[in-house]
Amino acid sequence: MELVIQNDLREIETLTRFVEQFAEQHKLPPKLSFQINLALEELVTNIISYGYSDAGPHKIRLVLHMADGRLTAEVEDDGCAFNPLEAPPPDLDVPLEDRPVGGLGIHLVKNMFDSMDYRRENDKNWLILTKNHVNVGAT
Amino acid sequence: MVIHTSYEDGVLILRPEGRIDTHGSERLDAETATALPDDAHALALDMRHVNYLSSAGLRVFLRLYKDLRARGGCFALFGLQPYCAQVLDIAGFSEALPVFADEEEALGHIHAEQTPASSRAERPEDVARIEGGTIRTTGTRDATGTIDVLGDINDVLHARIELKHIASKPFFQTEYSLGLGALGDLPEDYLPIMGEAIMIGGTMVWLPTDGNDTPDFLIPKKQSAAVTLRTGFNVCVRGGFNETVWFEADDPEGLPMSALYRALFDRSRQHRPDFRGALGLAMRAEVGKAFGSGVTRSPVLPHKPANGKMILDPDNFPEWFEIDKEPRHRNLTALICGAGVDLTMVLSAYNQTYLNRTFYLNPSNQPAHDVLLHNHAVFFNPLPVPEQATDLEHEIDQVVDQGDFIDMRHLLDQTTVQSALIGINYVQDFREDRHT
Numbered sequence: 056m057e058l059v060i061q062n063d064l065r066e067i068e069t070l071t072r073f074v075e076q077f078a079e080q081h082k083l084p085p086k087l088s089f090q091i092n093l094a095l096e097e098l099v100t101n102i103i104s105y106g107y108s109d110a111g112p113h114k115i116r117l118v119l120h121m122a123d124g125r126l127t128a129e130v131e132d133d134g135c136a137f138n139p140l141e142a143p144p145p146d147l148d149v150p151l152e153d154r155p156v157g158g159l160g161i162h163l164v165k166n167m168f169d170s171m172d173y174r175r176e177n178d179k180n181w182l183i184l185t186k187n188h189v190n191v192g193a194t
Numbered sequence: 195m196v197i198h199t200s201y202e203d204g205v206l207i208l209r210p211e212g213r214i215d216t217h218g219s220e221r222l223d224a225e226t227a228t229a230l231p232d233d234a235h236a237l238a239l240d241m242r243h244v245n246y247l248s249s250a251g252l253r254v255f256l257r258l259y260k261d262l263r264a265r266g267g268c269f270a271l272f273g274l275q276p277y278c279a280q281v282l283d284i285a286g287f288s289e290a291l292p293v294f295a296d297e298e299e300a301l302g303h304i305h306a307e308q309t310p311a312s313s314r315a316e317r318p319e320d321v322a323r324i325e326g327g328t329i330r331t332t333g334t335r336d337a338t339g340t341i342d343v344l345g346d347i348n349d350v351l352h353a354r355i356e357l358k359h360i361a362s363k364p365f366f367q368t369e370y371s372l373g374l375g376a377l378g379d380l381p382e383d384y385l386p387i388m389g390e391a392i393m394i395g396g397t398m399v400w401l402p403t404d405g406n407d408t409p410d411f412l413i414p415k416k417q418s419a420a421v422t423l424r425t426g427f428n429v430c431v432r433g434g435f436n437e438t439v440w441f442e443a444d445d446p447e448g449l450p451m452s453a454l455y456r457a458l459f460d461r462s463r464q465h466r467p468d469f470r471g472a473l474g475l476a477m478r479a480e481v482g483k484a485f486g487s488g489v490t491r492s493p494v495l496p497h498k499p500a501n502g503k504m505i506l507d508p509d510n511f512p513e514w515f516e517i518d519k520e521p522r523h524r525n526l527t528a529l530i531c532g533a534g535v536d537l538t539m540v541l542s543a544y545n546q547t548y549l550n551r552t553f554y555l556n557p558s559n560q561p562a563h564d565v566l567l568h569n570h571a572v573f574f575n576p577l578p579v580p581e582q583a584t585d586l587e588h589e590i591d592q593v594v595d596q597g598d599f600i601d602m603r604h605l606l607d608q609t610t611v612q613s614a615l616i617g618i619n620y621v622q623d624f625r626e627d628r629h630t
Contacts, residue, residue: 064216064217065217067215067216067217068217071213071215085277086277089246089277090277092246093246093248093281096215096216096248097248097249100216100248100250145285145286147285147286150290151256151259151260151287151290151291152259152260152263154256159249159252159253159285160248160249162284162285163248163249163281163284163285166284
């Protein structure tokens with residue numbers, strides 16, 4: 056399944072419906088649906104909030120794919136180059152009061168999927184998230 | 195997202211319903227900005243009806259936490275659904291933010307925090323003689339304690355547990371409970387090996403009935419959704435502890451559990467008008483002689499004895515239970531969770547259905563006709579006895595962090611306690627446990 060959205064935070068609702076449809080179609084367990092939704096929301100919010108050097112309209116393309124127990128999620132955007140794999144993990148040992156607020160979203164994304172691949176191509180960011188051994192139809 | 199707001203006992207409670215995503219968090223942020231007066235000191239967030247949480251929501255929690263701390267106040271969350279709890283865990287917020295199972299516990303925490311430190315510190319220490327030892331009160335707080343029961347001990351004792359009796363109980367935070375349980379995803383995997391289980395503080399231990407007699411020890415604080423206890427019977431001491439006491443036995447060998455409960459019952463009858471006949475306890479104890487017992491096979495319907503009698507029946511008892519005639523261990527440190535009723539009292543104040551689902555007469559207990567107890571324990575190599583211990587949760591964490599785990603058992607009443615920091619919950623009622 057594919058979805059193209061604008062760089063507008065209101066599109067988060069569209070994204071949620073997109074994930075719900077995909078989850079329903081593939082009978083994904085609620086936990087997995089939650090995780091996909093969370094990862095995509097974090098990535099898209101990041102792109103929309105920090106990804107562009109201009110204020111103009113941009114498109115973000117999302118693809119969800121499920122085959123042979125392997126789930127992939129692709130996110131493609133034409134924003135500034137940003138490789139989430141290089142984002143430093145938040146220091147969870149720092150007391151809560153002193154913790155910087157950034158970096159949490161990407162940290163959550165990394166924990167929701169088994170692997171993450173990034174490449175920069177044709178002035179676009181391509182991020183592919185993979186989850187293996189997905190138990191379809193389970194609850 | 196809808197957000198309901200209410201004030202209870204000076205605490206602002208926000209009850210959002212729906213998703214705390216990028217938009218939901220903006221609504222929540224706006225709502226707290228308007229609903230929280232500048233001089234307000236306590237905010238609780240009811241998460242029971244929130245089914246989605248992203249980092250945008252976490253940032254609002256962090257802001258609320260910092261804001262309230264800055265004004266000397268208190269912020270607490272309660273009733274998190276498992277996936278949302280997992281988000282909190284992964285973000286590393288679970289151990290730093292005050293997270294509670296339910297509203298009662300959250301408000302109990304807030305009220306305890308809001309009590310001026312001076313009034314707490316100035317209270318004289320109350321040292322008293324009890325039969326067989328001394329007791330020193332190290333802390334008190336307002337709490338409404340209950341014993342919350344899942345399932346029925348009678349289904350266990352008749353070995354008629356089926357899948358329909360099994361509750362899936364997420365475990366991700368401090369809890370004090372004991373029962374019959376197992377970990378596992380598929381019923382065919384966990385049903386045949388359910389065994390004695392205990393949750394104490396942030397730790398869970400269970401003794402699979404797979405023939406190996408090897409307990410499984412877990413600290414699942416950080417992996418919430420990954421740890422779901424399948425339980426056919428569980429008794430939870432809920433609501434926190436009204437009182438924390440330091441106990442020391444006169445006899446170096448220790449005081450038997452039955453006598454310790456008896457002494458606590460007598461003390462409660464004298465001093466606590468809210469004592470109704472039952473106590474829920476959790477303790478970090480030095481144990482002199484540990485007598486254990488435990489089911490050796492899972493009491494599920496396919497294992498039901500062919501003679502149709504209960505597993506406690508003398509014909510069945512020997513092959514269903516392992517019973518220590520001699521102490522299984524001597525002189526070690528234990529974390530104990532349990533409950534007891536004073537049989538010399540009229541127990542009519544309690545819901546009889548759930549009271550009767552909690553206790554049973556174990557034939558291997560040396561008869562004590564005036565108390566009925568149900569305790570489970572986790573054993574560690576002996577650790578130094580803490581000096582001036584007052585904070586039970588902290589002491590439990592210390593034992594879990596520093597102790598070498600040895601064993602886990604259902605405790606027989608003849609087990610002796612040499613000294614202990616004991617949290618006492620004055621049980622107001624026995625109820626159905628709805629935290630599943």
